[in-house]
Amino acid sequence: MDYFLVYTAVMxxxxxxxxxxMLFAGCTKLEALESYFSENAEVRKYQQRWRPNQRFVRFNRMGLMIDILRRPKRSVKEGLVTEAELAAIPLTLKRWAVxxxxxxxxxxxxxxxxxxxL
Known part of the structure; x- marks a missing residue:
């Protein structure tokens, strides 16, 4: 069997x-992540800007969570979150986001x- 065909099937x-x-993490973990940032102004702004059940809006809100958790030092330095908010999030939840x-x-x-x- 050709390796390219096998690689294509795997891909x-x-x-x-x-x-x-990605869909599972966005649908099940987003609310849990946002609950740790309930007092955060940036997260609240994302929550209030659009209707909460639209798929595109959930994608953007999850993108904000991923951005915060992917580079936590930068997020703290820019003032998006505090170190206490980041420390409160369980490691498994951080992994499900990142x-x-x-x-x-x-x-x-x-x-x-x-x-x-090809």
Whole structure:
């Protein structure tokens, strides 16, 4: 069997898995993450700007959470969050927010490799 065909099949199946992980994290972990930032002005602004059940809005709110948790020192330095707010979040919840994002970045690079192999 051709290696390119196998790689293509793995990439297509893996894409659905990665998208499923992102959807799961966005649907189930967003409210838990935002509960730790209930007094945060930036998070409140994102919550109040749009209707809360729109998919695009949830994607943007999750993006803010990922941005805060991906670079916590920068977020504290810019004044988006406090160190106490970051320390209150459990490690497993931080991982559910950040690791699917990192997996998407890796998967994007893999698709780029697929495109050059083509």
């Amino acid at each position: 297509v199946v893996g894409t659905f898995i990665v998208l499923g992980l 690791w699917p994002y990192r997996l998407v970045m890796f998967w994007s690079i893999s698709w780029g490799y697929w495109g050059t192999w």
